[in-house]
Amino acid sequence: MKLRQLAHSRTGDKGNTSNISVIAHDPADYERLLREVTPERVKQHFADVVKGTVVRYELPRLGAFNFVMTLALGGGVTRSLALDAHGKSLSSALLDLELPDS
Known part of the structure; x- marks a missing residue:
């Protein structure tokens, strides 16, 4: 099962830091x-992309998480040669995360 079956996401950026929100479609899936x-x-x-830390902020009342990833955008929008310098596609890539069946 892919994460996208249980959640949707949004992405933001600031400099060389990307943040991805993961929001459960159904609050009952939050604990999983x-x-x-x-x-x-x-x-x-994101081993090939994120060179810094990944911190998860939990928002249980919203059924959501925010992942803040440092050193994740090739130096940031003004320095990166990446096709997606803002990292907007990272949220879609995270939704491809395989989850074990349960």
Whole structure:
């Protein structure tokens, strides 16, 4: 199962930092996402992109998380040669994260 089956996401950026919100479609899935979508798994998922830290902020009343990833945008919008210097496609890439069946 892919994360996109349980959640949707949005992406933002500031300099060389990207943040991705992950919002459960159904609040009942929040606890599963809490267990499965850890900062470590997100860092591993973006191993070729994120050179810094991944911090997860939990928003249980919203059924959401915000992942802040440093050193993630090739130096930032004004310095990166990446096709997607803002990192907007990272939210879609995160939704491809495989979750174990449960």
